[in-house]
Amino acid sequence: MITSVGLLKQRRFLPLFVTQFLGAFNDNLFKNAMVFFATYEIYKSVEAExxxxxxxxxxxxLPFFLFSALAGQLADSYDKARIMRIIKMAEVLIMLVGATGIFIGNLPLMLVALVGMGIHSTFFGPIKYAIIPQHMAPDEVLGGTGLVEAGTYIAILGGTIAGGLLDPHVAAVAVVAVAGIGWFSSTHIPTAPPVTKLKLDWNIFRSSYRLIAATLHIKRLYLAIIAISVFWTIAAVLAVLFPPLVKNVFHAQKDVASVFLGIFSVGIAIGSVIINRLLKGKVSARYAPLSVLAMAIFVFDFYLSARGWSGTPENLATTREFLSMPGTWRVLLDLIMIAITGGMFVVPLYAFLTTTVDKSQTSRTVAANNIVNSAFMVFGSVGILGVTEVGVSVSDAILVVLLLCVISALCGWRLYQAEKAHEMDSTVSLD
Known part of the structure; x- marks a missing residue:
């Protein structure tokens, strides 16, 4: 077995890692530049923000919900490396549209590009996980998955910080340049021919239903997908809350919002590495319930910090001023521990998806997961908007995350029990 870090020296892994890293960076550079622009330059009320x-x-x-089934079929039917190159070329074109929107300050055009990036990520997502067991040895899958997750969140950190700090015109040039480099990196990913050949179902609603029905009847997959979906609902809710929370509760400028999102990203990356060390390459949900219960404790403390925060609403604090305020380091510690425990929870679950089924079905399994994830995340985003619309404060809305942590812990526990039952059945059948 090659160590996780050792995989970064392998051609069967490094180009994939770089390609997905740059894609995640670009997603967040563009999205956060747009959101921060709207929050701090256009809208003047917490409700509108x-x-x-x-x-x-x-x-x-939304595209994850609509197109994941088709993405999974394509990835399982054609060479995954070739599809990646097509997707990354499309990213270049999408970012040209986004850059134009940034240059002329047109929010609708930026939103068009954002939807395009959602479609891009929808088709890229199933491949980046499904290609790992095709190129990795069985005892390298968890390490490879952990590195992809860690790299993704380090990229999110970079994109988040850049989105908050770069001049909009510089960001416009950067997103196109990064897309071009990502395409070049994709040309070095080794071939990954299909294990099977499917007859594609182009009806996205019928194919989505059939894919979910064919996947969720397997108990361990069902529990893993539900647990992952609840976790990403937590992430979606926090992503919605952070910009208005930073501005209206912590009374800070947009660069502090970038710090919040960045710390969250680094924490998940750290958690990805820690759980791989603890599990020593074994795919297991052993630590899932404990991880997410610990996450709930830090979420509650973050809520208490937000409720008790005092600041000057008239003058938004810079990052340096925010860091000098009493209680800041408690807030930052809560954030990074929420993310670390979250990373420890979710990474083994992704490895479950790619190792529980045959390699000919991995892309469709990840796609089914993405459909359910996206439905939960859209529900979470709309739900948290509804919660704030009925008069619940942004800080009190954090309690929704606490409830979701408890649900995640229950899902993680049931998954671990199903895992142990499966192992016991396998032992009995061998005897």
Whole structure:
């Protein structure tokens, strides 16, 4: 077995890692530049800011719900590396549209590009996980999955910070350049020919229903997908809340919102590495319930910090001023621990998806997961918007995340029990 870090030296993994890293970076550079522009330059009320943040999140997620089934069929039917190159070339074109929107300050055009990036990620997502067991040894799958997750969140950190700090015109040039480099990197991904050949069902609603029905009847897959979906609902809710929370509760400028999102990204990356070390390459949900219960504790403490925060609403604090305020380090510690425990929870579950089924079905399994994830995330984004619309404060809305953590813990526990039952049945059958 090659160590996780050792995989970064392998041609069967490094180009994939770089390609997905740049894609995640670009998604967040563009999305956050747009959201922060709207929050700090256009809208002047917490309701409008929360609404736009929720709309942007929902529009990005919607393609996952609509097109994941088709994406999974294509990925299982054709060479995955070739599809990746086509997808990355499309990203270049999408970012040209987005860059134009940034240059002329046209929010509708930016939203069109955001939907395009959602479609891009919809078709890329099933492949980046499904190609891992095709190129990795069985005891390298968890390490490879963990590196992809860690790399994704480090990229989110970079994109988030850049989106908040770069001049809009510089960001416009950057998103096109990064897309071009991502396409070049994709040309070096080794071939990954299909294990099967499917007759494609182009009816996205029928194919989505059939895919979900064919996947969720397997108990361990069902529990893993539900647990992942609840986790990403938590992430979606936090993504919606962070910009208005930072501005209206912590009374800070948009660069502090970038710090919040960045810390969250780094924390998940750290959690991805920690859980791989703890499990020593074994795909297991052993630590899932404990991880997400610990996450709930830090979410509650973050809520208490937000409720008790005092600041000057008239003058939004810079990052330096925010860091000098009493209680800031408690807030940041809560954030990074929420993310670390979240990473420890979710990474093994993705490895479950790619190792529980035959390699000919991995892309469709990940696609089914993405459909359910997106439905949960859209529900979470719209739901948190509804919660704030009926008069619940942005800080009190954090309690929704606490409830979701408890649900995640229950799902993780049931998955671990199903895992142990499966192992026991396998032992009995061998005897």
């Amino acid at each position: 929360t609404q736009f943040s929720a709309i942007a999140t929902g529009l990005f997620i």
